Amino acid sequence: MYLIIACPRCGNYSVVRDTAKTHxxxxCGYVMRIEEASIIARAKNGKEARELILKLKTPRELRKRP
Known part of the structure; x- marks a missing residue:
């Protein structure tokens, strides 16, 4: 399982395995403990994690409507 986290220093999103303690x-190069980062979402695999990050980075008005 993967976690999508937001860096407490710069706010950018990145992906980390749920078993990691630091990232x-x-x-920005900031080394953080996973427990101090904001967990935005959880993904089952790398592909799903990448799709979630792309969705988070896309401005709301540009997202496809269902």
Whole structure:
């Protein structure tokens, strides 16, 4: 299982395995404990995690309507 987290320093989203204790933000380099990061969503696999991040980064007005 994967977690989508928001960095407490820069706010960017990244993916981390749910078994990890720490994670280094790929954007600002901040090393965080997973428990101090905001968990935005959970994904079953890498593909689902990537799709969730793309959805989060897409402005609301540009998202496809069902």
């Amino acid at each position: 280094q933000c790929p954007y």
